[in-house]
Amino acid sequence: MSPQAQAAGQFVVVEIEPNALSILTSRPAISFRGSFGDNRPSPDQVIGVGDSISVTIWEAASGGLFSSPVIERMGPGSRTAVIPEQVVARDGSVTVPYAGRIRVQGLRPAQVEARITESLRGRAIEPQVLVTITRNASNTVTVTGEVVNGAVVPVNVRGQRLLDVIAIAGGARAPVHETFINLIRGGRSVAVPMPVVLERPAENIYVRAGDVITLVRAPLTFTAIGATGQNAVVPFGQIKLSLEEAIGRAGGLTDFRADPEGIFVLRFEPVDLVRRLVAPRPLDLPGPFVPVAYRLNLRDPASMFAARAFVMQDKDIVYVANAPMTEVQKVFSLINTLTTPVIQGAAVGAALR
Numbered sequence: 051m052s053p054q055a056q057a058a059g060q061f062v063v064v065e066i067e068p069n070a071l072s073i074l075t076s077r078p079a080i081s082f083r084g085s086f087g088d089n090r091p092s093p094d095q096v097i098g099v100g101d102s103i104s105v106t107i108w109e110a111a112s113g114g115l116f117s118s119p120v121i122e123r124m125g126p127g128s129r130t131a132v133i134p135e136q137v138v139a140r141d142g143s144v145t146v147p148y149a150g151r152i153r154v155q156g157l158r159p160a161q162v163e164a165r166i167t168e169s170l171r172g173r174a175i176e177p178q179v180l181v182t183i184t185r186n187a188s189n190t191v192t193v194t195g196e197v198v199n200g201a202v203v204p205v206n207v208r209g210q211r212l213l214d215v216i217a218i219a220g221g222a223r224a225p226v227h228e229t230f231i232n233l234i235r236g237g238r239s240v241a242v243p244m245p246v247v248l249e250r251p252a253e254n255i256y257v258r259a260g261d262v263i264t265l266v267r268a269p270l271t272f273t274a275i276g277a278t279g280q281n282a283v284v285p286f287g288q289i290k291l292s293l294e295e296a297i298g299r300a301g302g303l304t305d306f307r308a309d310p311e312g313i314f315v316l317r318f319e320p321v322d323l324v325r326r327l328v329a330p331r332p333l334d335l336p337g338p339f340v341p342v343a344y345r346l347n348l349r350d351p352a353s354m355f356a357a358r359a360f361v362m363q364d365k366d367i368v369y370v371a372n373a374p375m376t377e378v379q380k381v382f383s384l385i386n387t388l389t390t391p392v393i394q395g396a397a398v399g400a401a402l403r
Contacts, residue, residue, distance in 0.1 A: 083253055090209050095189050097155060102185035104132070105133040106130065111176075116174060133146060148170060148173055187204075193216060196222060198222075198223055203218050205259050227244075229243070229244040230242065230267075235261050243289050274300035287299070292359070310347070314368070318339040321337030321339065
C-alpha cells in the first residue's frame with residue numbers, strides 16, 4: 051500500500067500506515083561509527099609539542115662519548131648514559147649531546163631512536179638508543195560539559211573508547227536519557243544520545259588525540275495541543291518515545307471533544323525523505339526541509355499498532371482535532387448564551403404585565 055499523501059497549502063499530509071513506517075524506520079540515524087569509523091589507535095604514539103621524552107644511549111664498550119669517569123674505562127662491557135627528561139619545544143625538537151637538535155614532532159619513538167643513532171654513528175661506539183615518552187601532553191582528548199569533572203585525558207597506547215574517557219572525567223552529571231555526547235574531530239561535529247552509545251557497543255568508538263567530547267543536557271520534548279488531556283510542552287522522560295506513549299503522556303484524548311480520525315504529528319522532514327513518502331506523486335515544495343503532517347486514524351484498529359511503531363522526534367507537535375459535532379455544539383452554546391438573556395427578559399416583562 052503506497053502512502054496516501056497530498057500537498058495542502060505549503061505542507062504535506064502523510065497517512066501513518068505500514069509503507070510510510072517502513073520508510074521512516076529505514077532512514078539512517080546519526081552515528082559515531084558511521085561518521086568517524088572505529089579503528090584502534092596505533093600501538094606507538096606520535097610525539098608532539100609539549101610532550102616530555104627520555105633518551106637512553108648505550109655504547110658497546112668503554113672509552114666512548116658517553117662513558118663514565120676515567121676509572122671505568124679500564125673495565126670491559128657497554129656503557130650507558132641517560133639524557134635528562136626534555137620537553138619537546140615549539141619547533142618540535144629536542145637536544146641530544148653530540149647529535150645536536152633532533153626533530154621529533156610527528157614521529158614515533160622508534161623513528162626518533164633511528165635518527166639519534168644515525169647522528170651518533172662514527173662518534174659513539176656502536177650506539178644503541180631508547181626513547182620513551184614520559185609525559186603525554188599532546189596525545190590527549192578534552193572532556194567537558196555536563197560531566198562531574200572536566201578533564202584533559204591522555205590517550206594511552208592500549209586505546210580508550212568514548213565511555214572510558216567520560217568515566218575518567220567523573221561520568222555524566224545529568225540524567226542519561228537527557229544527555230547527548232557531542233564529538234568534535236577534524237573540524238566535524240556529531241552528536242548522539244548517550245543511551246544509544248550505552249545500548250549499541252559499536253557506537254562506543256575509540257577516541258583520537260585532539261578529540262573534544264562535550265556532554266550536553268538536552269531534554270527531549272514534544273508539544274501537545276488540541277483535544278488532549280493537557281495542552282503543554284511534554285518531556286519524553288526517556289530516549290525513545292512512540293506516538294502511542296506520547297498520546298498517553300499528554301493525558302489521552304478528551305471524551306466527546308476529540309476526533310479519533312484527526313490525530314496529527316507535525317514536523318519538518320528532509321525533502322528527499324518526503325519525496326519517498328509521496329512517491330510516485332511529484333513534490334513541488336521548496337527544500338531542503340518540508341513541513342509534514344503525519345495523520346493517524348484511531349477508528350482503524352490497525353492504527354493502534356501503527357501508533358506504537360511511529361517514533362516521536364524532539365520538538366514534534368501532536369495535534370488532536372475537534373470532532374465535527376463539537377463545532378456544532380459550540381454554535382448551539384453560543385446561540386444559547388445570546389438568547390437566554392432575551393428569553394429571561396421577556397419572561398420578566400410578561401410577569402410584570
